[in-house]
Amino acid sequence: MTEIQPVGAKTLMVQGTTSDAGKSILVAGLCRVLARRGYKVAPFKPQNMALNSMVTRDGGEIGRAQALQAQACNLEPHTDMNPVLLKPSSDTGAQVIIHGKSLIELDARAYHDYKSVAMNAVMASHGRLSELYDHVIVEGAGSPAEINLRDNDIANMGFAEKVDCPVILIADIDRGGVFAHLVGTLQLLSESEQKRVTGFVINKFRGDMSLLKPGIDWLEAYTGKPVLGVLPYLHGLYLDAEDAVACEQILDEGHEQLKVVVPVFSRISNHTDFDALRLHPQIDLRFIGPGQAPPPADLIVLPGSKNVRRDLQWLRDNGWEEAIFRHLRYGGKLIGICGGYQMLGIRIDDPHGVEESAGSSEGLGLLEFATELQPEKQLRRVTGSLSFAPATVEGYEIHCGHSTGAALSHCAVKLSDGRHDGAISQDGQVLGTYLHGLFDHPQARDALFSWSGLLPSQQPGLGELREQELERLANAVERDIDCSTLFPGMNG
Numbered sequence: 001m002t003e004i005q006p007v008g009a010k011t012l013m014v015q016g017t018t019s020d021a022g023k024s025i026l027v028a029g030l031c032r033v034l035a036r037r038g039y040k041v042a043p044f045k046p047q048n049m050a051l052n053s054m055v056t057r058d059g060g061e062i063g064r065a066q067a068l069q070a071q072a073c074n075l076e077p078h079t080d081m082n083p084v085l086l087k088p089s090s091d092t093g094a095q096v097i098i099h100g101k102s103l104i105e106l107d108a109r110a111y112h113d114y115k116s117v118a119m120n121a122v123m124a125s126h127g128r129l130s131e132l133y134d135h136v137i138v139e140g141a142g143s144p145a146e147i148n149l150r151d152n153d154i155a156n157m158g159f160a161e162k163v164d165c166p167v168i169l170i171a172d173i174d175r176g177g178v179f180a181h182l183v184g185t186l187q188l189l190s191e192s193e194q195k196r197v198t199g200f201v202i203n204k205f206r207g208d209m210s211l212l213k214p215g216i217d218w219l220e221a222y223t224g225k226p227v228l229g230v231l232p233y234l235h236g237l238y239l240d241a242e243d244a245v246a247c248e249q250i251l252d253e254g255h256e257q258l259k260v261v262v263p264v265f266s267r268i269s270n271h272t273d274f275d276a277l278r279l280h281p282q283i284d285l286r287f288i289g290p291g292q293a294p295p296p297a298d299l300i301v302l303p304g305s306k307n308v309r310r311d312l313q314w315l316r317d318n319g320w321e322e323a324i325f326r327h328l329r330y331g332g333k334l335i336g337i338c339g340g341y342q343m344l345g346i347r348i349d350d351p352h353g354v355e356e357s358a359g360s361s362e363g364l365g366l367l368e369f370a371t372e373l374q375p376e377k378q379l380r381r382v383t384g385s386l387s388f389a390p391a392t393v394e395g396y397e398i399h400c401g402h403s404t405g406a407a408l409s410h411c412a413v414k415l416s417d418g419r420h421d422g423a424i425s426q427d428g429q430v431l432g433t434y435l436h437g438l439f440d441h442p443q444a445r446d447a448l449f450s451w452s453g454l455l456p457s458q459q460p461g462l463g464e465l466r467e468q469e470l471e472r473l474a475n476a477v478e479r480d481i482d483c484s485t486l487f488p489g490m491n492g
Helices: 023-036 064-072 108-132 157-163 178-187 191-196 209-223 271-278 308-317 320-329 339-343 442-452 462-480
Strands: 010-016 041-044 047-049 053-055 061-063 084-088 093-098 101-107 135-139 167-172 197-205 227-232 258-263 283-288 299-302 333-337 347-350 359-362 370-386 392-404 413-415 430-433
Touching (some): 023 041, 023 462, 041 064, 061 084, 093 108, 178 197, 191 197, 271 283, 333 442, 339 392, 339 430
Parallel strands (some): 010 135, 010 167, 258 299, 347 370
Antiparallel strands (some): 084 093, 093 101, 370 392
16 A cells, blocks of 8 residues: 655544553554554654663663554654653652653652653654654553642643644443443543543453443433444453553463563563563463562573662562572572663672662672662663574663673673673573563574473564564454544545
């Protein structure tokens, strides 16, 4: 199909009645539908609060969900797609990332005063996208009806009012109370914001549509707004989670399995690193939270962390240090990724108070190196190969630490730019790396499975799985959402 030339972007915003109502998924689905019709379309999220992020080609950091939505548009992710990213470092503070670069650490009250600066960044990015694309599909954050967050809002109706765009309101019926969510949210909006809502989408419906129809009729009559569609519960839909740890998996009992456990740190980051494991039928993946005893496993993986020293203490407080040493004594394998890698060393120093307060913490001492946290964050997209197997690795670095020591002479990954990354212990049981996405490429994934003691069956890589799932999602959106009302004149 011939690609349509830009004629002035048409911005549409998706807001939700709650967090995890389906905003990210609906935006991705709409983006893929428009891209399949030959339109130039881009995703946009004014403000994102998440510890799942990725590195763009232009060397910035954005939310993981916007990278997925860019793939739905057949685009490379760009920092303009998520101009403001907040990465919580404590219960009251967050790192503020503007146009992909970490600028400042603020508590909630200070950020409220900073929002005018953030809004300028939001409008600049939206303006650039509007000049380049036919459609900009915008994802809101949380709910627009949070009364305490309405003042100076840049993530939901504050943005929609500023750019004068229509809004779809989506709610998850699987949670229960879907009509109360939609009506209550609508009534808590101002009069002008209510007029901006063009209709509703109900997400994750399973059952007999004829039983839902009376509720839809009532909702439309009561609010005067149309229900634009009802998306079904798409069983086994595996797409990158924005922030919540996704635990659902399908195991193939007919094949040998590898037992993998991951501690869920208090500030776990980039847990999408484990999607390739969660989606592999031979991997029995367990996320273990606070107060849960670490179960027996073949492989333990220490994930990334936004506050490494605090999460290292969490590890010790929850009995993991003893469990890790016992695991290694019995021949198990251990991988540390990013912050988890730093924990494997002798010491972690934070002389500048990068993560919270200045100080030092003793590491697990499994690899002979030390890490110093530095104010300047390192952001890179990288390729390379495992040092111990002819297997391609594709990933990205997001870290403030600089590691040095004898263990690094036995690296884990040889990078295409000539650098070496990470380390492997002399006995071959412990591996550490700064690379997020370590398991995404099928060659690296299978080599690491073999290193851990599993002979894996052939499975597609994570990129191919994402593409299959985006097509399945777009099919559902095209079938069950009234796209012709949302996009008048859409190509057939």
